Amino acid sequence: MTPSARFVNITLMEARAAFAVSLYAEEVARARAMDPGDRLLEGARLFDRACRLMADGIRHERPDLDDHGVHGLIRSRLARLDAIERQ
């Protein structure tokens, strides 16, 4: 890498780092502006939304499955995610 390319690379890395910090600062400010009780319940609401999206995706992939089959597949995918997180 030439000196000028290295300089551009370092500048880009610094800019990305500064951008990440400013995004996090926005996230913190949004959380501080929310009611703490809403923040707590949001955890369950986000999970419900994620499950609905997963169910829609599974129904698209597997139109042969009934609701029971869709929910079974969601559970097995969540169990796999848990296992990955614990590795």
Place this chain on the structure above:
Amino acid sequence: MTADEALIAVLDGLDSVGVPYMIVGSLASNFHGIPRSTRDADLVVDLGPGQLERLAGVLPPALKLNQQSAFETVTGTTRYLVELAGSPFVCELFLCSDDAHDRERFSRRLRVRLAERTAWVSSAEDAIVTKLRWAGHVNRAKDRDDIRNILAVRGLDLDWHYLRRWSDIHGTTPLLDEIRASLQGFA
């Protein structure tokens, strides 16, 4: 019934049976930090004789309390599961143990406003102390993120003397310092 309605129904059930409880885990982290999705609501309960059976009787039909207890290996505590029909969402009821920090955090729990009612939630300091402790057993990125987010949102508004006392006892002070250092001015 949605997951947040299920949680409120369980809290109502605990109140109606007279079971002292507190919300812990990721929902407590959400209360004090930045909200993230969670598939389980963790509660610590101080169950008296016969209260489990009475709780099972007052819960709405969509919620099923499994009265068979299970031993949680990470936390070393006994728990009961409340399952929501048609959803992977669960409420986990952990029995309050004799562990010194478990007893102290229960005595410091906070009564807060939650969806037009009041509820008991673990304090921010105790949410951090517990997450630090279990982060040593199961190294999950989201536990570190939860600690980081509580520190960032609460800033200096934390009882650092209390935090340090328990992190020293549990040997987690280096991890607390490492996470705090990563915040670059937020805490």
